[in-house]
Amino acid sequence: MKIRLDAVEKSFDSFRAVRGVSLEVESGELVALLGPSGSGKTTILRMVAGLEYADGGSIHFGSVDATDIPVRDRGVGFVFQHYALFPHMTVGENIAFGMKVSKQKRSKAEIDARVADLLRLVKLDGLGNRFPAQISGGQRQRVALARALAVDPKVLLLDEPFGALDTNVRRDLRRWLREIHQELGITTLFVTHDQEEALDLADRVVILNDGQIVQEGTPEEVCRQPASAFVMKFLGDTNKLKAMVTSGVAAIGNARIEAPGFPDGAVDVFLRPADLDWANEGEGIAATVVRVIDKPSGRRMLAVTETGEAVELDVAPETVVTAQQRGVVTIERARLFSADQPTSRLI
Amino acid sequence: MSATAKIKRPPRVGDNPLFRTILIAVVLVVTALFIVAPLAVIGFHAFSQGWRFYAATIAHPDTLHAIMLTVVTALIAVPINTAFGIAAAWAITKFDFPGRRLLLVVIEIPFSISPIVAGVAYLFVYGLQGLFGEILADADVKILFALPGIVLASMFVTAPFVARELIPLMQAQGRDLEEAATSLGASGWRTFFSVTLPNIRWALLYGVVLCNARVMGEFGAVSVVSGNIRGQTNTLPLHIELLYHDYQTAGAFAAASILALLAVVTLVAKVALERRGAGRRPALAAPVAVLTENAK
Numbered sequence: 001m002k003i004r005l006d007a008v009e010k011s012f013d014s015f016r017a018v019r020g021v022s023l024e025v026e027s028g029e030l031v032a033l034l035g036p037s038g039s040g041k042t043t044i045l046r047m048v049a050g051l052e053y054a055d056g057g058s059i060h061f062g063s064v065d066a067t068d069i070p071v072r073d074r075g076v077g078f079v080f081q082h083y084a085l086f087p088h089m090t091v092g093e094n095i096a097f098g099m100k101v102s103k104q105k106r107s108k109a110e111i112d113a114r115v116a117d118l119l120r121l122v123k124l125d126g127l128g129n130r131f132p133a134q135i136s137g138g139q140r141q142r143v144a145l146a147r148a149l150a151v152d153p154k155v156l157l158l159d160e161p162f163g164a165l166d167t168n169v170r171r172d173l174r175r176w177l178r179e180i181h182q183e184l185g186i187t188t189l190f191v192t193h194d195q196e197e198a199l200d201l202a203d204r205v206v207i208l209n210d211g212q213i214v215q216e217g218t219p220e221e222v223c224r225q226p227a228s229a230f231v232m233k234f235l236g237d238t239n240k241l242k243a244m245v246t247s248g249v250a251a252i253g254n255a256r257i258e259a260p261g262f263p264d265g266a267v268d269v270f271l272r273p274a275d276l277d278w279a280n281e282g283e284g285i286a287a288t289v290v291r292v293i294d295k296p297s298g299r300r301m302l303a304v305t306e307t308g309e310a311v312e313l314d315v316a317p318e319t320v321v322t323a324q325q326r327g328v329v330t331i332e333r334a335r336l337f338s339a340d341q342p343t344s345r346l347i
Numbered sequence: 348m349s350a351t352a353k354i355k356r357p358p359r360v361g362d363n364p365l366f367r368t369i370l371i372a373v374v375l376v377v378t379a380l381f382i383v384a385p386l387a388v389i390g391f392h393a394f395s396q397g398w399r400f401y402a403a404t405i406a407h408p409d410t411l412h413a414i415m416l417t418v419v420t421a422l423i424a425v426p427i428n429t430a431f432g433i434a435a436a437w438a439i440t441k442f443d444f445p446g447r448r449l450l451l452v453v454i455e456i457p458f459s460i461s462p463i464v465a466g467v468a469y470l471f472v473y474g475l476q477g478l479f480g481e482i483l484a485d486a487d488v489k490i491l492f493a494l495p496g497i498v499l500a501s502m503f504v505t506a507p508f509v510a511r512e513l514i515p516l517m518q519a520q521g522r523d524l525e526e527a528a529t530s531l532g533a534s535g536w537r538t539f540f541s542v543t544l545p546n547i548r549w550a551l552l553y554g555v556v557l558c559n560a561r562v563m564g565e566f567g568a569v570s571v572v573s574g575n576i577r578g579q580t581n582t583l584p585l586h587i588e589l590l591y592h593d594y595q596t597a598g599a600f601a602a603a604s605i606l607a608l609l610a611v612v613t614l615v616a617k618v619a620l621e622r623r624g625a626g627r628r629p630a631l632a633a634p635v636a637v638l639t640e641n642a643k
Contacts, residue, residue, distance in 0.1 A: 050530075072534070073532075078527070082523060088545040098531035101532050101533040
């Protein structure tokens with residue numbers, strides 16, 4: 001089922017949480033709404049579910065205008081951040097709840113068979129008689145998903161589905177959700193503030209800030225062509241250095257970056273730690289090492305440039321470097337944004 | 348560190364042996380003097396003239412009528428206040444509306460106001476010289492010095508009991524469960540009976556038990572509006588006072604023992620409910636688990 005939002009608006013008191021958001025999610029697609037807290041992503045999800053009503057604009061499911069259909073009749077599966085499992089019901093009863101209250105009558109045997117199927121799907125066979133308090137957080141999240149899937153929803157909506165879980169459990173569940181999505185092919189929209197989760201899981205990522213969409217595209221598109229300094233910063237660790245452009249070339253220290261199309265004057269240069277390297281001498285930005293942090297994949301260096309700007313760079317694990325050492329930060333890739341016109345150039 | 352030094356040290360911070368002994372002793376003495384002794388005296392005096400006298404006092408038509416009136420009042424006032432308490436707690440915890448905080452304070456007024464003030468207020472509203480006095484008299488509706496007045500006064504005094512028990516719990520539970528039930532296709536009633544009610548049942552029962560105890564024992568407000576007509580508008584607490592003023596000490600204590608018995612039954616019911624609630628860990632532990640995860 002295709003979801004289409006058209007100029008959707010929502011305010012809480014005087015706070016404009018969502019400002020004219022238009023978005024299309026194709027049938028069977030897995031899309032992430034990514035943004036910092038307060039960016040309106042959860043509000044959008046709750047409006048798609050019908051848990052909040054839009055102040056303006058429309059929401060279509062396929063060709064049906066769902067804007068005013070109450071949540072009860074909207075046919076969505078919603079998975080809550082804190083699971084919202086019914087604590088007084090067993091896992092099996094939780095999953096069966098939607099089928100029991102449905103207007104479409106099912107026999108008890110039918111419901112039991114479906115519950116067993118769903119428990120198998122979420123790999124919780126044999127836990128049907130436990131209470132939610134007796135299973136782990138990851139298991140609860142899987143029960144919540146099974147419960148949402150039990151009513152054959154047209155779309156599946158997940159609010160920060162893995163937010164309350166350990167990193168390892170989270171990674172496993174992500175892969176597992178991806179598998180389930182491939183198996184069922186149900187249109188899925190999920191909310192997260194974790195860019196790694198969005199890039200790992202989604203077919204397409206919608207990045208939000210201040211209630212508006214700032215960029216949408218495949219993980220590759222948003223990573224390789226960030227539309228603004230905000231997207232660049234939000235997607236991962238970034239260094240921001242000031243540079244001066246003269247006739248299409250930006251200069252930082254002794255480093256030169258081509259800046260075609262940028263007018264002469266100040267420009268912001270954004271660099272990922274992995275876009276930088278360290279050398280004892282050569283063409284680059286003279287800097288002093290402040291600290292070296294060792295990680296399993298390499299070494300993260302914290303340094304200060306001649307002009308007093310802090311820089312972080314990731315170097316190979318073999319790099320020999322210590323604090324207080326002087327050297328040069330070399331630039332392999334950079335992205336330029338001028339403050340007034342958010343155009344970007346990859347060099 | 349030598350062993351002797353270890354013994355001198357208190358086992359925990361703030362656990363000074365002398366202080367501990369004194370504190371426990373003071374609490375025990377005060378409890379014995381102010382709570383246990385009077386209760387024991389009731390039992391002692393009630394039976395001071397023997398079983399027969401006790402049975403005769405209870406079987407006296409006026410006493411029986413007082414017991415009946417008290418039970419009938421509770422049977423009317425408690426269900427109404429339970430419904431009111433659930434509605435109030437629901438409205439306050441699940442909806443946002445202007446005046447929500449004010450309502451929370453207003454509901455608690457009966458807790459802080461003297462019951463006799465409530466009684467006098469009812470007198471001014473429903474009494475012959477009161478606000479609706481003439482209209483009520485013309486319509487031949489008797490509220491004061493009759494059952495309706497007693498029920499109204501009791502309801503005023505016990506209005507906050509159920510709501511007070513439910514509000515903190517329902518606040519902690521939030522709206523997620525109801526939203527989940529609705530998104531799964533449940534109707535409003537179905538959501539209330541299948542999801543909301545089971546999760547508040549122990550707090551609700553406890554509130555009902557407390558409310559009932561207070562309705563049966565209420566003296567001040569009821570004494571103003573009932574008119575103390577023996578065998579007609581005397582509830583059990585009023586009857587006890589009447590017997591006492593008639594110098595029927597043993598009779599007063601016998602009637603009082605019934606009220607005390609009701610109190611003990613209430614207390615036992617409360618403890619049993621708490622046990623039951625604790626025994627059903629799965630039903631109660633989950634909100635706590637959710638809270639700890641929030642804290643992470």
